[in-house]
Amino acid sequence: MRIALVGGTGELGEGLALRLGRDTGFELTIGSRDQRKASECAEAYRRELRRHDVDRRMDAATNESAAAEATVVVLSVPPYYVTETVEAIEPALDSETVLVSPAVGMSGHDDGVRYNPPPAGSVTELVVETAPDDVPVVGAFANVPGARIANLDERIEIDTPVVGDSSAAKEVVIDVVSELDGIRAVDAGPLSNAAAVEAITPFLITLAQQNEGFVDLGVKFV
Numbered sequence: 381m382r383i384a385l386v387g388g389t390g391e392l393g394e395g396l397a398l399r400l401g402r403d404t405g406f407e408l409t410i411g412s413r414d415q416r417k418a419s420e421c422a423e424a425y426r427r428e429l430r431r432h433d434v435d436r437r438m439d440a441a442t443n444e445s446a447a448a449e450a451t452v453v454v455l456s457v458p459p460y461y462v463t464e465t466v467e468a469i470e471p472a473l474d475s476e477t478v479l480v481s482p483a484v485g486m487s488g489h490d491d492g493v494r495y496n497p498p499p500a501g502s503v504t505e506l507v508v509e510t511a512p513d514d515v516p517v518v519g520a521f522a523n524v525p526g527a528r529i530a531n532l533d534e535r536i537e538i539d540t541p542v543v544g545d546s547s548a549a550k551e552v553v554i555d556v557v558s559e560l561d562g563i564r565a566v567d568a569g570p571l572s573n574a575a576a577v578e579a580i581t582p583f584l585i586t587l588a589q590q591n592e593g594f595v596d597l598g599v600k601f602v
């Protein structure tokens with residue numbers, strides 16, 4: 381199975397590429413609006429993996445080509461660009477594609493970061509509104525700290541709630557995550573829970589900003 385990281389050149393994309401590259405055998409494509417940038421990032425990720433004794437293939441493509449080849453497509457772009465990105469890759473999507481949204485709308489204030497969802501209710505629901513009707517959409521990874529997972533030397537133990545209205549699509553994502561060391565995907569119910577899940581992230585960032593010693597927090601449900 382192939383996983384495409386659309387916008388895989390950014391912070392979360394790097395973390396996911398490195399963890400997926402180290403811990404799983406899935407075929408991986410780093411997507412970007414710019415083929416050259418995708419290739420440079422894929423090469424840098426391969427170098428980092430080699431430093432950790434993992435020599436594996438990592439492909440690079442424009443976002444649309446990356447999505448066309450993949451079964452799981454992670455929309456790892458800032459929330460404001462989710463709509464145009466889904467529209468750009470739309471010809472590559474079909475009912476066999478699982479479209480994954482990790483994006484969270486947030487705004488910064490003096491006393492912390494606030495959840496700032498789009499009118500759709502959540503970014504995941506915005507993706508559902510934008511994508512073709514037959515493409516299953518899953519919200520996942522919204523609360524996974526990108527910079528922290530990009531450090532392969534760090535042992536992590538975090539959960540990521542997974543939301544969506546297609547049980548089959550959620551299962552695909554949960555199965556992918558189950559191969560990652562230290563990250564557990566938990567079924568968080570239907571799409572209507574997406575706002576609750578996305579709201580965890582600004583809350584965690586606020587905790588980290590307001591309390592010394594809290595950096596790149598994750599959550600664990602025990």
Ligand SMILES: NC(=O)c1ccc[n+]([C@@H]2O[C@H](COP(=O)([O-])OP(=O)(O)OC[C@H]3O[C@@H](n4cnc5c(N)ncnc54)[C@H](OP(=O)(O)O)[C@@H]3O)[C@@H](O)[C@H]2O)c1
Nearest residue numbers: 387389390391392412413456457458459461483484522526
């Ligand atoms: N960073 C985290 O720790 C983290 C954790 C959980 C969830 N998230 C969510 O994951 C998503 C990605 O986060 P990130 O921190 O990786 O973002 P980022 O580094 O700011 O950006 C990711 C990629 O988005 C692409 N991009 C930038 N502007 C764009 C535009 N106008 N149109 C289309 N693509 C554009 C860029 O790729 P190209 O220039 O190569 O096209 C960029 O490398 C966000 O929605 C964020 O809310 C992030």
